[in-house]
Amino acid sequence: MAKQIKIGIIGFGNIGSAVAEVLKKNRKVIEDNTGIDISIKKVCDVVKRKTSLPFTLDFRQVVADPEIDVVVEAIGGENAAKKIVLAALNAGKHVVTPNKELIAKHMEELLSVARKNSVQILFEASVGGGIPIIQPIRASLASNRLDEIYGIVNGTTNYILTQMTEAGMEFDQALKLAKEKGYAEPDPTADIEGYDAAYKAAILASVAFKAKVNWRDVYCEGITKISKDDIDYAKGIGYVIKLLAIAKLDEGKLDVRVHPALVSCEHPLASVSKNYNAIYVKGYSVGDIMFHGQGAGGEPTAAAIISDIIGCGNPKSKIQNPKLKRIKIKKIREISSRYYVRLLVADRPGVLAAISKIFGQKKVSIDAVNQRETVGSYATLVILLHKVAEKNLRAALGAIKKLAVVRRVDNVIRII
Amino acid sequence: MAKQIKIGIIGFGNIGSAVAEVLKKNRKVIEDNTGIDISIKKVCDVVKRKTSLPFTLDFRQVVADPEIDVVVEAIGGENAAKKIVLAALNAGKHVVTPNKELIAKHMEELLSVARKNSVQILFEASVGGGIPIIQPIRASLASNRLDEIYGIVNGTTNYILTQMTEAGMEFDQALKLAKEKGYAEPDPTADIEGYDAAYKAAILASVAFKAKVNWRDVYCEGITKISKDDIDYAKGIGYVIKLLAIAKLDEGKLDVRVHPALVSCEHPLASVSKNYNAIYVKGYSVGDIMFHGQGAGGEPTAAAIISDIIGCGNPKSKIQNPKLKRIKIKKIREISSRYYVRLLVADRPGVLAAISKIFGQKKVSIDAVNQRETVGSYATLVILLHKVAEKNLRAALGAIKKLAVVRRVDNVIRII
Numbered sequence: 029m030a031k032q033i034k035i036g037i038i039g040f041g042n043i044g045s046a047v048a049e050v051l052k053k054n055r056k057v058i059e060d061n062t063g064i065d066i067s068i069k070k071v072c073d074v075v076k077r078k079t080s081l082p083f084t085l086d087f088r089q090v091v092a093d094p095e096i097d098v099v100v101e102a103i104g105g106e107n108a109a110k111k112i113v114l115a116a117l118n119a120g121k122h123v124v125t126p127n128k129e130l131i132a133k134h135m136e137e138l139l140s141v142a143r144k145n146s147v148q149i150l151f152e153a154s155v156g157g158g159i160p161i162i163q164p165i166r167a168s169l170a171s172n173r174l175d176e177i178y179g180i181v182n183g184t185t186n187y188i189l190t191q192m193t194e195a196g197m198e199f200d201q202a203l204k205l206a207k208e209k210g211y212a213e214p215d216p217t218a219d220i221e222g223y224d225a226a227y228k229a230a231i232l233a234s235v236a237f238k239a240k241v242n243w244r245d246v247y248c249e250g251i252t253k254i255s256k257d258d259i260d261y262a263k264g265i266g267y268v269i270k271l272l273a274i275a276k277l278d279e280g281k282l283d284v285r286v287h288p289a290l291v292s293c294e295h296p297l298a299s300v301s302k303n304y305n306a307i308y309v310k311g312y313s314v315g316d317i318m319f320h321g322q323g324a325g326g327e328p329t330a331a332a333i334i335s336d337i338i339g340c341g342n343p344k345s346k347i348q349n350p351k352l353k354r355i356k357i358k359k360i361r362e363i364s365s366r367y368y369v370r371l372l373v374a375d376r377p378g379v380l381a382a383i384s385k386i387f388g389q390k391k392v393s394i395d396a397v398n399q400r401e402t403v404g405s406y407a408t409l410v411i412l413l414h415k416v417a418e419k420n421l422r423a424a425l426g427a428i429k430k431l432a433v434v435r436r437v438d439n440v441i442r443i444i
Numbered sequence: 445m446a447k448q449i450k451i452g453i454i455g456f457g458n459i460g461s462a463v464a465e466v467l468k469k470n471r472k473v474i475e476d477n478t479g480i481d482i483s484i485k486k487v488c489d490v491v492k493r494k495t496s497l498p499f500t501l502d503f504r505q506v507v508a509d510p511e512i513d514v515v516v517e518a519i520g521g522e523n524a525a526k527k528i529v530l531a532a533l534n535a536g537k538h539v540v541t542p543n544k545e546l547i548a549k550h551m552e553e554l555l556s557v558a559r560k561n562s563v564q565i566l567f568e569a570s571v572g573g574g575i576p577i578i579q580p581i582r583a584s585l586a587s588n589r590l591d592e593i594y595g596i597v598n599g600t601t602n603y604i605l606t607q608m609t610e611a612g613m614e615f616d617q618a619l620k621l622a623k624e625k626g627y628a629e630p631d632p633t634a635d636i637e638g639y640d641a642a643y644k645a646a647i648l649a650s651v652a653f654k655a656k657v658n659w660r661d662v663y664c665e666g667i668t669k670i671s672k673d674d675i676d677y678a679k680g681i682g683y684v685i686k687l688l689a690i691a692k693l694d695e696g697k698l699d700v701r702v703h704p705a706l707v708s709c710e711h712p713l714a715s716v717s718k719n720y721n722a723i724y725v726k727g728y729s730v731g732d733i734m735f736h737g738q739g740a741g742g743e744p745t746a747a748a749i750i751s752d753i754i755g756c757g758n759p760k761s762k763i764q765n766p767k768l769k770r771i772k773i774k775k776i777r778e779i780s781s782r783y784y785v786r787l788l789v790a791d792r793p794g795v796l797a798a799i800s801k802i803f804g805q806k807k808v809s810i811d812a813v814n815q816r817e818t819v820g821s822y823a824t825l826v827i828l829l830h831k832v833a834e835k836n837l838r839a840a841l842g843a844i845k846k847l848a849v850v851r852r853v854d855n856v857i858r859i860i
Contacts, residue, residue, distance in 0.1 A: 160584030168576030
């Protein structure tokens with residue numbers, strides 16, 4: 029005899045309706061796999077949607093329905109979603125949500141309200157779409173001391189960078205194509221400036237290290253300054269450029285950031301292309317693990333949401349909702365990294381000596397130097413640096429910029 | 445107050461001792477992550493091992509210990525392991541094992557005995573070492589209709605193929621290096637002939653499709669016939685060669701097999717190199733998911749084993765131990781695939797016409813033909829075929845072999 033779970037879906041756009049569609053198609057297989065029969069009691073949206081399911085315009089009719097066990101919040105955004113989720117939790121409903129903004133901004137409060145009401149709030153779909161990552165961190169990887177998580181968590185920027193790498197496009201051209209293909213929104217700011225990835229970085233850091241992470245403390249740099257030149261220079265030395273979300277524990281502090289990075293072509297993340305996502309986890313004793321898949325889209329996201337609905341029907345779920353610890357978050361000036369630096373310099377003898385001298389004074393150690401093509405009386409210098417404190421690099425670059433032979437610093441990109 | 449789990453470890457070699465070592469190092473983090481405190485009550489082996497833990501030479505002292513909740517079987521092999529596991533299950537202990545041979549050969553019986561005793565038998569570590577795959581299939585992916593699983597599940601052969609691909613070695617040379625580096629056993633038969641991968645294919649198919657799979661029904665072809673020439677020809681057309689374990693449901697039948705395959709360089713599995721493993725899952729609605737990591741080694745394997753020990757301490761565990769269905773397994777002649785065929789033929793006009801004619805008669809459709817270098821009066825012909833029934837291909841090749849202009853069929857490799 030199958031266990032019955034009745035759900036309500038609030039927000040019936042792309043994702044909400046995909047949940048309904050997938051539940052319809054997979055109801056039998058889900059029951060077969062889990063012994064749980066999931067049925068949809070009510071769906072809700074602010075505008076009337078075409079559906080044969082019982083529909084309401086009033087979310088209170090969902091959260092107040094005594095038969096509903098789990099509320100799926102799929103409206104997105106911050107304030108209205110928060111109101112609905114709090115109402116559902118306080119009405120004793122489990123909540124499942126793919127809403128990364130909501131979770132990144134209010135995780136601690138939502139976990140605490142869920143705990144108080146002895147219900148679950150699960151958000152597998154908020155990072156990596158269909159890729160199982162939050163549940164594996166909490167379950168399969170629970171035997172490990174996690175050291176570091178980094179990954180490609182934004183499909184739009186990965187699509188753009190892939191086009192720049194494989195088809196030789198400039199950023200603007202690749203962005204235009206991404207919009208045409210539906211991989212970028214009409215207003216792509218949240219993706220290309222890295223905000224979407226920053227939400228996900230905050231969530232990953234919170235889950236992996238059970239730490240409160242204010243998403244505003246996540247250092248965030250988008251991909252708008254990456255040029256085809258950077259990608260070509262990187263390729264020439266065996267690297268690709270990817271936008272990474274990074275979370276690691278370093279000397280008792282959390283290092284959480286989003287920025288483009290040079291990734292060695294040998295690294296499994298290097299071959300994650302198009303709009304795919306992948307998350308790389310390092311821990312003891314598992315070593316290196318990577319989870320790869322479709323990071324967005326209605327059906328993959330619905331897979332993760334339904335997996336969480338199943339989780340709510342699981343007796344162990346009530347032990348989750350971890351209490352978050354206070355761990356200090358590093359400022360970007362406190363991190364250390366390897367770097368790629370691209371400079372436009374005068375094409376004459378002694379320039380490299382002048383630059384090297386300043387790097388030396390600031391304890392910045394050079395790994396490799398490539399002088400690239402000359403345009404007029406200027407040449408492009410690409411310098412790779414050994415691991416160094418970012419504050420030393422910034423001090424050195426401040427001084428280098430003032431050299432008469434340096435026209436400009438074209439780009440500085442971290443290397444992982 | 446942490447929940448206490450006491451374990452016994454039977455078999456204290458590489459893996460058993462790694463479990464003890466990791467539990468010592470991660471005990472605190474495991475308790476923090478799961479609320480479970482795991483302690484080792486007894487370890488056992490057939491020879492005296494150096495350890496400060498309570499040691500016995502008699503496994504009955506472990507399985508009969510009323511305080512032990514979970515027995516870790518880490519002796520490997522079939523018969524003695526089976527005796528120990530059955531004794532533990534019948535004594536009401538949960539069992540965790542990385543023993544792929546045991547599970548592949550006796551899964552149904554062991555699940556049934558576990559069910560009868562209301563205990564759990566878990567074997568995450570039996571496939572993919574530290575990579576979470578069995579638990580994700582049962583939990584995170586339970587909302588999906590799984591269609592196909594295929595992957596690189598043997599690190600030895602992947603290391604050998606990587607050396608052949610990247611360093612241009614011949615098979616024998618790469619095998620020698622693998623032995624020197626400790627990636628191949630002194631007797632490498634089980635790895636290079638694909639038997640190890642076949643055990644894992646049987647387990648993956650059983651778990652994904654809840655089907656009884658007799659591992660003897662798994663078609664199995666190793667990598668000993670792969671030459672550097674095949675790898676070079678494949679590379680020239682954008683493919684790498686990998687040993688794959690494949691399990692899919694096809695027209696109500698199970699297609700389970702292990703063989704080398706041409707994998708497009710664009711495919712995420714293509715960049716899984718050295719001794720790494722990766723498992724690719726296709727399902728509705730999740731799309732394509734890949735799990736990548738270290739497929740062997742004491743510490744990664746211990747991570748998976750300890751994750752299962754935690755699972756045994758989980759109240760939902762008793763609903764597992766699925767009953768296996770009877771699903772017919774396809775014979776290799778019943779499958780369809782794309783193929784790479786390498787022939788040594790007379791270097792004279794009309795040869796291709798003669799070969800094409802036979803392919804046409806047997807309804808085998810040619811995708812592309814490359815004539816490669818000529819040696820004396822012979823030339824190498826590499827032919828790629830569109831998807832075709834294997835039985836038609838075999839019939840065609842039987843006829844082609846008899847052509848006077850065909851010296852020999854050098855290799856036939858499936859393409860995924």
